Amino acid sequence: MAQTDTVTRILNTAEVLFAERGFAETSLRNITSKAKVNLAAVNYHFGSKKALIQAVFARYLDPFTERFHTALDDLEAHYGDRPIPLEVLLESMARTVLEVPAERNSLRVFIRLLGLAYTQAQGHLRRYIQQHYGSVFMRFSELVRRATPELPDAERFWRLHFMLGTVIFTLSGLDALRDIAEKDYGEQVTVRDLIHRLRPVVVAGMNAPLPEAAGASSR
Amino acid sequence: MAQTDTVTRILNTAEVLFAERGFAETSLRNITSKAKVNLAAVNYHFGSKKALIQAVFARYLDPFTERFHTALDDLEAHYGDRPIPLEVLLESMARTVLEVPAERNSLRVFIRLLGLAYTQAQGHLRRYIQQHYGSVFMRFSELVRRATPELPDAERFWRLHFMLGTVIFTLSGLDALRDIAEKDYGEQVTVRDLIHRLRPVVVAGMNAPLPEAAGASSR
């Protein structure tokens, strides 16, 4: 058992390379040669490159989903019929996001992968994520709805995605930004620091005043 | 001159395909065949695929930079030594962003390209943008600094990028989101609507209270 088994080695290497360079730019040869594994092993164990990509995500999202459901169960048990405050919900989500990959010591990778999932043209991946993990997001959305009754539904929808963008975009582009920040402000920033910084911004964003009625909105 | 010349045809086609599928996923064959242009034409006119990508960006960013400088000149002339309010700065930027591609009728494409520039592993592109357009961003940053004197420098740096993330992420992932929004809330959303919605959120985010002192954070 001294040497990690092939499947794990592939997954570990793949997630790092995917996160660094994207899906299309990472070839199976890159992965297998770095993982010191036969080229055919990917197809043997996963079936295809697409399936490998999905497996990389599943390894993060499966435990995340499970824990997040549990966390929400606890919150609902505690608050009963009263709505759970927005801050608490966000806090709970953030904590779960931090916990899961912490064990694998690669939060950065996880976030970066999430970013890629949104921006890279991997339709199959978007479908996969929606199918397998859509329900937990729906549950969270519904709780957010109860926490922000004053927001029109459409507005809340968009703001959730605004905030999603804030988080994913920042964290997934972290490497480049971190270099600049370090040079200019002498700070060494971890993902945890950023999440700490993000919290008030996200809350303020969600609670921002409604835009004035669109009035003579052009074209 | 009846038929648009080769270079323009390539640029027009390339920007659409890049925006739709990303850089790596768009082959020169895709571009040249759709543009009805010889395969070798790209290398002939631009030298390489990388140079084509940069040219696509330059066609947007050159006029943008010029106009934005002008707009900032006007503002500075008007406000003199007084700091320009944050809302005004953001408003000015938004207007310029909207104006430039409006002439080419492809705001969506522009935004999507910006998103790709950040998330796709095109180091050369990031370098190119920083080299050619870094100065205008620096000027804008400095003005924001004066508009938000109470924010620590590092905090402002990060918040600016948070907000950049909000905007680019949302707008560049627009197509997918728009489908959902339309189905669920019966809204048909344009980029302009979204910018309208984004404004209060961005302002609130920038003005959010500072995070409580991080305590003995770090990883």
Place this chain on the structure above:
Amino acid sequence: MAQTDTVTRILNTAEVLFAERGFAETSLRNITSKAKVNLAAVNYHFGSKKALIQAVFARYLDPFTERFHTALDDLEAHYGDRPIPLEVLLESMARTVLEVPAERNSLRVFIRLLGLAYTQAQGHLRRYIQQHYGSVFMRFSELVRRATPELPDAERFWRLHFMLGTVIFTLSGLDALRDIAEKDYGEQVTVRDLIHRLRPVVVAGMNAPLPEAAGASSR
């Protein structure tokens, strides 16, 4: 014993797939997955793909050879020194061909396999068949020789193969032809019907007048 044993399952599946798609186009994975058998089982039980192909043939040809020898024994016993008429010989062969796979309920598969053996580039198979089953064909040829004393030896040799071609080609390409025939003439044809139709044609072909002397033929 309720579940058929591995070897038989492999043979059953292999013969069907080979007949449907040919040898090269049928992979061991196709066979083993459809047979619900381990991939390595083929190599374990048969040694190689070639050996499997031969085994598939042997399962038909061994009983065929045995019965055909018996049938010819009977005929020789009955006719003594007199030559056995051509029609009788053909009839006897046809009956044997029909009997053997009838038990396995897959005449079509058998014929199709025979066709493949001739047309697909499996040198090893041709050699195998010739080695193991050449003698019964020789015996049959000799009887045909006595039944058609007026034919020059070379002519008889070729005509036998002409007729072999007629039969194998028709029956092994049956599926495609059957579709056409059914559509155009509203007939639903079985292999038995075709053999019924083939008989007079084959006899007439064998008894056709000799070609006029080739004159100064050559290529």
Place this chain on the structure above:
Amino acid sequence: MAQTDTVTRILNTAEVLFAERGFAETSLRNITSKAKVNLAAVNYHFGSKKALIQAVFARYLDPFTERFHTALDDLEAHYGDRPIPLEVLLESMARTVLEVPAERNSLRVFIRLLGLAYTQAQGHLRRYIQQHYGSVFMRFSELVRRATPELPDAERFWRLHFMLGTVIFTLSGLDALRDIAEKDYGEQVTVRDLIHRLRPVVVAGMNAPLPEAAGASSR
């Protein structure tokens, strides 16, 4: 012009290898290395292996079809309303088959390819041939119908295919048979000799008496 151009070199090599070993058993690497041509050239010029296979056929069938139509035109002009005798039709077809590839000095290859087209599992090829060359076969069939008015339509259909089988099977398996014939009967046989031998057999087969009514035709 000293060295034949790439496309022709590919076609020449491909047709020989296909004829020798079949389609699936011949790799593009086989072809391009033997033709001393870059591997990518096949995809560049033909698009895919399938398209190459079709091109190989078209190079024979296009001139064949044209000439055969001309030959049938001549016959119809000569016979007017009277039916063209079966022997004349077959003779005309045989002559055309012999003429066309004679110029390319590779009748054997052509016939072998035809055999493969029927027996190898290349659905696309069967479709291609039917689409492009179905009409000339239909025209021929109709003339045969008028030449054999006493035959029921279905019977004629099947007999035509019987005879097709005779010819294609024999000629395409020629190499193996020729070896035997040469050893046993000291003959050296050319395709032309065989066609000479085939003629009376085919005619006799077409004119064979009808099979007795199927009576108690079993399953």
Place this chain on the structure above:
DNA sequence: AATGAATGAGAGTTCATTCAT
């Protein structure tokens, strides 16, 4: 007796780029 894991070889295809014309 049987199998999951692994492997080297080779398949067809696509790529950005180059070059002679």
Place this chain on the structure above:
DNA sequence: CATGAATGAACTCTCATTCAT
């Protein structure tokens, strides 16, 4: 100024076979 032809490299995937257990 422009292009058809060509190319070497790299791609994902499938193959029959082997081997430790």
